[in-house]
Amino acid sequence: GENVEQHPSTLSVQEGDSAVIKCTYSDSASNYFPWYKQELGKRPQLIIDIRSNVGEKKDQRIAVTLNKTAKHFSLHITETQPEDSAVYFCAASKGDTGNQFYFGTGTSLTVIP
């Protein structure tokens, strides 16, 4: 099966700085890579995703890059704000039967005002 590893497990940055979270996956058949943000006490919600036919995707202050050859993908948050503080999960999916998602172990991001 798929194995998704995520680093770092915790990350603290000063407000206004950038934050980068990295994930690797093992199954070359995975072709969909979403990122979820989970604020304290709330449900995970999708913030950005990327498909394997694209190398980079950007949405305002967040961007995701994908390197299929190396089997890794990263989340980049620029100009961080206190409201970016949350746990972030990466995931990989093959889109086959059940469209099963394999999640990383999460990164707890703290943005220090």
Added chain:
Amino acid sequence: DVKVTQSSRYLVKRTGEKVFLECVQDMDHENMFWYRQDPGLGLRLIYFSYDVKMKEKGDIPEGYSVSREKKERFSLILESASTNQTSMYLCASSPPQGLNTEAFFGQGTRLTVV
């Protein structure tokens, strides 16, 4: 908006009890999932279902079973609750295979087994 609703936010049960966690989605999604969330371990898949009456084991199915009698409802059953099943349980749903799109999560049920 997709709504995935879990029947309880908090539950306290005794060791040995049979526990039912209910999840309902309103977007006619084929796929439904049950995850367990523990600190440092991320989201681990317990069971998933890609159709009514269909179920597949995830990574940690031991001690759990599921039921999907209707498309909109997916139930997680703890046959005999144990203290190591104290955790946050998250239900999710997603559209059919091949569409490769996001999973929508419920608000979670924090289960404590005493």
